[in-house]
Amino acid sequence: MTARRNETHDPDCIFCRMVTGETPVEAVYESTDTLFFRDISPKAKVHVLGIPKRHIVSLAHMTDDDQLLIGKLIHDATKVARDLGLVAGGYRIISNVGDDAGQVVKHVHFHVLGGERLGPMRC
Numbered sequence: 001m002t003a004r005r006n007e008t009h010d011p012d013c014i015f016c017r018m019v020t021g022e023t024p025v026e027a028v029y030e031s032t033d034t035l036f037f038r039d040i041s042p043k044a045k046v047h048v049l050g051i052p053k054r055h056i057v058s059l060a061h062m063t064d065d066d067q068l069l070i071g072k073l074i075h076d077a078t079k080v081a082r083d084l085g086l087v088a089g090g091y092r093i094i095s096n097v098g099d100d101a102g103q104v105v106k107h108v109h110f111h112v113l114g115g116e117r118l119g120p121m122r123c
């Protein structure tokens, strides 16, 4: 991880606008520093996105200070998967980083996918 610091909010970022409430969002789970909501274009029967409330472009932009936040995101994603009944059947967590991975929204997010047999990559 690098030593760069991040802005906390980008007014041009769709996910930041969800955090502030400028863009309405129906949260499936929210904590003081994370937000989980359903993907607008689901790639599986269950498809939730989990984000830090703070604007960070991608996992590659996270700093040493973000180690706890990364852990919190995974922890909360696991809780969401449990609450949505995904644990018995299994589920997948994906984070696309940068252009080669197809990252479209430049605010760190974890895709939580499940509810059916997933097969190869989806996001």
Ligand code: 5GP
Binding pocket: 014, 037, 038, 039, 040, 041, 042, 049, 095, 096, 102, 103, 104, 105, 106, 123
């Ligand atoms: P990426 O390709 O960046 O890893 O994934 C971005 C995801 O955000 C896509 O799965 C896309 O469907 C989702 N998405 C983009 N805009 C919105 C939105 O306005 N609302 C919701 N709920 N999801 C969005």
Ligand code: ZN
Binding pocket: 009, 010, 013, 014, 015, 016, 017, 054, 055, 056, 106, 107
């Ligand atoms: Zn953002």
